[in-house]
Amino acid sequence: MRPLTEPESPAPSYPDHWEADIVLRDGGTARLRPITADDADRLVSFFERVSEESKYYRFFAPYPRLSARDVHRFTHHDFVDRVGLAATVAGEFIATVRYDRIDERGRAASGDADRAEVAFLVEDAHQGRGLASAMLEHIAACARERGIRRFAAEVLPANSKMIKVFTDAGYSQRRSFTDGSVHLTLDLEPTAASLEVMQAREQRAEARSVGRLLAPGSVAVVGVGRRPGGAGRTVVERLRAAGFTGTVHAVNNALPEETTELGGAPAHRRIADVPGPVDLAVLAVPADQLPDVVAECGEHGVRGLVVLATEHSAQRQRYLVQLARAHGMRLIGPGAFGIINTDPAVRLNASLGPYLPRRGGIGLFTQSAAIGIAVLEELDQCGAGLSDFVSAGDRADVSGNDLLQHWYEDERTSVALMYLESLGNPRKFTRLARRAALAGRPVVVVRGGRHSGGAPPRGHTVPVGRTPHATVSALLRQAGVVEADTVTDLVDTGLLLARQPLPPGDRVAVVGNAESLGLVAHDACRAHHLQPLPSRGLGPAARPEDFRAAVAEALADPGSDAVLVTAIPTVSEDTATDATRSGRAEHVAALSEALRAAVADAAVGKPVLVAHLALDGLATELATHGIPAYPSAERAVRALAQAARHADWVRSAGDSGRVPEFDDLDAPVATAVLNAALVGRPAPSGPADAASGAVELPAADAQALLGAYGISVVPTLPAPDAETARTAARRLGYPVALKTTAPHLRHRPDLGGVRLGLASEEELLRAHAELAEQLGDPAQLLPVVQPMTARGVDTVVRASTDPLTGAVLSFGLAGPASELLGDVAHRLLPVTDRGARELIRSIGAAPMLFGWRGAQPVDTDALEELLTRLGRLLDDHPQIAAVELEPVVVATHGVHVLGAAVRAAPPPPRSGYGPRRLPAY
Numbered sequence: 001m002r003p004l005t006e007p008e009s010p011a012p013s014y015p016d017h018w019e020a021d022i023v024l025r026d027g028g029t030a031r032l033r034p035i036t037a038d039d040a041d042r043l044v045s046f047f048e049r050v051s052e053e054s055k056y057y058r059f060f061a062p063y064p065r066l067s068a069r070d071v072h073r074f075t076h077h078d079f080v081d082r083v084g085l086a087a088t089v090a091g092e093f094i095a096t097v098r099y100d101r102i103d104e105r106g107r108a109a110s111g112d113a114d115r116a117e118v119a120f121l122v123e124d125a126h127q128g129r130g131l132a133s134a135m136l137e138h139i140a141a142c143a144r145e146r147g148i149r150r151f152a153a154e155v156l157p158a159n160s161k162m163i164k165v166f167t168d169a170g171y172s173q174r175r176s177f178t179d180g181s182v183h184l185t186l187d188l189e190p191t192a193a194s195l196e197v198m199q200a201r202e203q204r205a206e207a208r209s210v211g212r213l214l215a216p217g218s219v220a221v222v223g224v225g226r227r228p229g230g231a232g233r234t235v236v237e238r239l240r241a242a243g244f245t246g247t248v249h250a251v252n253n254a255l256p257e258e259t260t261e262l263g264g265a266p267a268h269r270r271i272a273d274v275p276g277p278v279d280l281a282v283l284a285v286p287a288d289q290l291p292d293v294v295a296e297c298g299e300h301g302v303r304g305l306v307v308l309a310t311e312h313s314a315q316r317q318r319y320l321v322q323l324a325r326a327h328g329m330r331l332i333g334p335g336a337f338g339i340i341n342t343d344p345a346v347r348l349n350a351s352l353g354p355y356l357p358r359r360g361g362i363g364l365f366t367q368s369a370a371i372g373i374a375v376l377e378e379l380d381q382c383g384a385g386l387s388d389f390v391s392a393g394d395r396a397d398v399s400g401n402d403l404l405q406h407w408y409e410d411e412r413t414s415v416a417l418m419y420l421e422s423l424g425n426p427r428k429f430t431r432l433a434r435r436a437a438l439a440g441r442p443v444v445v446v447r448g449g450r451h452s453g454g455a456p457p458r459g460h461t462v463p464v465g466r467t468p469h470a471t472v473s474a475l476l477r478q479a480g481v482v483e484a485d486t487v488t489d490l491v492d493t494g495l496l497l498a499r500q501p502l503p504p505g506d507r508v509a510v511v512g513n514a515e516s517l518g519l520v521a522h523d524a525c526r527a528h529h530l531q532p533l534p535s536r537g538l539g540p541a542a543r544p545e546d547f548r549a550a551v552a553e554a555l556a557d558p559g560s561d562a563v564l565v566t567a568i569p570t571v572s573e574d575t576a577t578d579a580t581r582s583g584r585a586e587h588v589a590a591l592s593e594a595l596r597a598a599v600a601d602a603a604v605g606k607p608v609l610v611a612h613l614a615l616d617g618l619a620t621e622l623a624t625h626g627i628p629a630y631p632s633a634e635r636a637v638r639a640l641a642q643a644a645r646h647a648d649w650v651r652s653a654g655d656s657g658r659v660p661e662f663d664d665l666d667a668p669v670a671t672a673v674l675n676a677a678l679v680g681r682p683a684p685s686g687p688a689d690a691a692s693g694a695v696e697l698p699a700a701d702a703q704a705l706l707g708a709y710g711i712s713v714v715p716t717l718p719a720p721d722a723e724t725a726r727t728a729a730r731r732l733g734y735p736v737a738l739k740t741t742a743p744h745l746r747h748r749p750d751l752g753g754v755r756l757g758l759a760s761e762e763e764l765l766r767a768h769a770e771l772a773e774q775l776g777d778p779a780q781l782l783p784v785v786q787p788m789t790a791r792g793v794d795t796v797v798r799a800s801t802d803p804l805t806g807a808v809l810s811f812g813l814a815g816p817a818s819e820l821l822g823d824v825a826h827r828l829l830p831v832t833d834r835g836a837r838e839l840i841r842s843i844g845a846a847p848m849l850f851g852w853r854g855a856q857p858v859d860t861d862a863l864e865e866l867l868t869r870l871g872r873l874l875d876d877h878p879q880i881a882a883v884e885l886e887p888v889v890v891a892t893h894g895v896h897v898l899g900a901a902v903r904a905a906p907p908p909p910r911s912g913y914g915p916r917r918l919p920a921y
Contacts, residue, residue, distance in 0.1 A: 025130030027208035046093035137915035170194030216279030232284030298327025307333030335393030360385015361414035383623025430479035437480035499626035512566030528641035657834025792891035831871030
């Protein structure tokens with residue numbers, strides 16, 4: 001492997017977690033890292049390339065060169081009171097930033113001083129790429145970690161670019177003008193404005209990085225064989241056949257000198273021999289040659305890479321990504337099938353696919369090449385069109401999150417289809433997917449391996465199977481992601497969402513010429529919780545104009561929200577003759593035109609879709625008019641149901657509720673309990689570390705923690721022997737309950753470990769003796785006494801902090817409903833009042849809370865308050881790893897928490913608040 005030109009022996013205190021790869025405003029990348037004593041030569045070389053004007057703005061005086069003292073001062077840091085960061089490309093500095101801790105008088109300080117002076121210097125050739133803005137985010141994060149809360153900056157009035165960097169950052173700031181310079185003070189605590197600015201800049205940069213991969217002006221294919229066949233030669237031929245509007249170059253290092261053309265493209269021995277810039281290189285070389293080829297591409301200034309070869313070694317994948325990013329390149333792959341862009345201005349087919357798909361509004365991202373091929377073929381058979389396609393393979397660098405950033409501002413894309421085997425950053429993914437859905441670009445996802453434990457880890461990803469399936473589904477559902485069960489479902493749903501409006505409700509008008517197919521459609525609607533309206537049967541001899549009239553009538557009906565057309569060949573048709581086949585083709589064309597006209601004339605916001613049997617060519621004909629067609633009624637209805645659920649989400653997304661405010665919360669008490677439990681425990685270094693090492697709070701501490709947020713646990717006193725039980729009952733007051741709390745008996749009421757309604761001392765002592773006789777030594781049973789509470793519905797409330805997805809609140813009925821049938825609902829924090837209502841009502845057994853079969857309804861308002869209080873507790877205190885409240889008895893009036901367990905652990909840093917960076921491989 002080629003070595004990277006970075007320091008090899010950093011200081012022992014070197015904060016390597018400050019290193020980061022960042023995407024710049026133009027889509028290129030840079031490496032950001034702390035400056036060390038080994039960087040003296042790099043610093044001097046960088047300073048020599050900076051213009052005299054930029055030096056003057058930095059030092060307020062002519063500063064032609066750095067003295068030896070300057071070099072020492074700017075490269076020797078303690079990473080606490082003095083910190084310097086450098087942005088590098090190909091190992092060379094292109095920008096620097098530093099802070100020095102100062103006191104209120106502006107003098108050098110250390111220790112408790114919470115103020116620092118900050119200054120930047122950006123090489124002129126790289127100004128305008130957003131380097132200073134990105135570096136401000138990172139140096140601010142470093143400063144906050146070292147106890148610094150404010151930055152002071154002194155800027156010359158003529159240095160408008162640097163003033164804009166500070167004023168546009170979104171931090172709270174103060175500004176004054178003294179002694180001929182502008183004095184700025186920034187409060188470094190993240191604000192809503194600074195987070196919004198950071199995310200907006202991240203979106204533009206990452207979108208640009210993908211956009212320039214998908215719209216290159218020139219493509220070089222490295223590893224093109226001299227004979228037809230092979231991956232490299234195939235890609236060259238696909239590029240030329242698609243009519244790529246840029247230039248194509250073929251590279252083969254074993255090429256004879258006299259060979260000037262391969263596959264119709266100019267041929268070169270090395271990437272360095274290609275004249276002019278190369279925007280995209282497709283690498284079709286064996287895996288063992290990749291490091292050298294990637295380095296050569298970086299040295300030539302290539303802007304992005306598609307790596308077709310599969311690299312199974314995680315270490316080598318890591319090195320490839322580091323090498324590419326160090327040279328400012330993004331990388332798709334390894335193991336990529338390729339990329340496609342159908343824009344007529346580009347016409348890019350840099351893939352192994354046989355043709356350029358139709359132009360359309362579907363964006364497609366897959367990790368699996370095989371799935372990508374299958375989806376492309378399915379879309380082609382349906383007559384659907386694509387905007388872009390990216391097969392990322394091992395997804396070592398460019399991920400689905402990057403594509404969501406691109407599609408968000410790509411007007412050509414109306415729906416995103418994604419096959420994911422893993423989620424690299426679930427919280428970021430859902431943030432981006434929600435934003436896209438609210439902008440009218442729904443995201444449809446099918447997850448591979450969700451029921452089989454997840455796919456093996458690939459790249460910097462986290463297998464979706466490692467986080468509970470229900471948790472991931474809740475995460476996606478709350479973000480407005482449409483989750484498909486199969487690849488077929490993915491395509492079917494995408495066809496409908498790409499061109500048709502969302503249904504305003506769930507009432508479906510079924511129009512068709514076959515009673516049997518209409519009946520199938522009705523049954524499918526009911527199975528998917530849609531409301532089929534009485535069928536408009538047209539009879540087996542219906543003509544295209546009959547379909548047009550019936551569809552127009554159904555669309556005009558204010559009682560319908562969607563129209564499903566069912567069509568089969570007329571019974572008089574004989575498929576055996578060529579003449580009849582020709583007539584059927586004419587019938588298909590006429591039917592397609594009739595449906596198009598009906599939709600165009602109606603001009604209402606209702607979707608129209610078609611289920612047909614044995615009408616070859618109808619799907620393709622209708623696709624030209626934006627009407628999706630399916631080979632079965634079941635598939636059509638399933639896609640419509642997905643669209644209806646997404647429409648419900650869109651309608652409610654603007655009113656997600658509010659997080660209730662409570663006057664009786666005592667956060668300091670909760671903090672004190674948790675701090676005492678975690679004293680001496682180090683903060684975790686990452687998600688895996690955070691998931692282990694949690695400590696269970698003693699019962700008294702757990703009750704104190706919950707009580708601080710208004711969640712009362714019914715008093716529980718131990719009863720290891722008869723005398724202690726008697727004393728406990730007297731203290732609590734009769735009637736009481738006696739129950740065992742041993743782990744092996746806690747959830748087994750069928751074994752007789754619970755005795756309720758003990759109204760006297762005699763009954764209590766008899767029950768205690770019976771427990772010992774039936775179940776063994778009382779000391780092993782851990783019996784307890786509780787006062788009796790009102791009867792009601794027993795429920796279970798749990799909360800846990802998943803290191804990847806965040807805190808999750810779960811709710812279900814106690815017993816078989818949740819334990820055996822898995823009837824449990826999940827909600828991600830924060831929990832709003834609306835979210836709590838939906839959580840309670842989303843389980844299958846919810847009717848038992850609302851008076852099922854004449855029973856008395858229970859106090860769901862009190863239950864909602866409990867859920868929101870628990871949500872606030874976890875949101876305010878990320879040290880809480882898990883809470884289990886079981887059972888929670890929901891009575892006619894009020895709720896009673898009979899058992900509680902709490903686990904705590906030092907939390908990892910919260911994502912979303914740190915500076916933007918590419919995922920660490």
